[in-house]
Amino acid sequence: MKLPALPRRYHAASIWFVYAAGLAPAAWGFYLGATGQLIGNPVKIFEHLLGEWALRFLILTLMISPIRDIFGINWIRYRRALGLLAFWYVLMHFLAYMVLDKRLAMDVIFEDITKRWFITIGMAGFLALIPLALTSNRWSIRKLGPKWTRLHRLIYPIAAAGALHYCLSVKVIGPEQMIYAALVVILVGWRFARPSFLEWKRDNRAAAR
């Protein structure tokens, strides 16, 4: 089955749509919080919402390549938007933690980052995302050449750090954490299995000719 291709003239608009739709959960969460509609602990709820969407966008970014390899659907044009959305969500999650949750108490934040393992791991993921976000432009791709591809492979350990951070942030690992962790394990596994799969696909195509 082949999906109908989106006409070229809509490509740019569709990418902007991904950015707008991707930022909508943060805007909605912020609106609910600002209007007192997040019941319970609004700061925690907002912080969690941002963290979860960060992980979702990391996973979606990693899914683009296997979707193309396995189903032949080319959504590569959305990958940069999805990766940048992941970065913006991690940044907002970090700022929500620093400003709203810890009220910029730097000593507490420093202690958290250095002593609480799940926060140390989250911080490592965040720091590693910065060079990827900074080099996610055509100029850097041209300038860095093959180094760019190597640098951007960091997205795999970053997603693994995000999933681990999520699992370690809870007392008991539940189905939600398991699903995210399993998706990340499968996608990282795909990265290693990909060359053999592509070779197998090539051989099959050649045999069919």
Ligand code: HEM
């Ligand atoms: C790749 C980067 C990161 C990802 C993908 C991520 C994702 C997440 C997710 C999914 C959660 C759980 C949300 C829920 O329970 O629904 C979470 C919780 C949390 N994260 Fe992150 N995070 C990242 C980086 C950070 C950083 C840099 C910090 C702070 C330095 C941080 C601090 C926290 C805190 C304090 C919690 C909540 C723990 C609680 O329940 O009190 N995270 N994060």
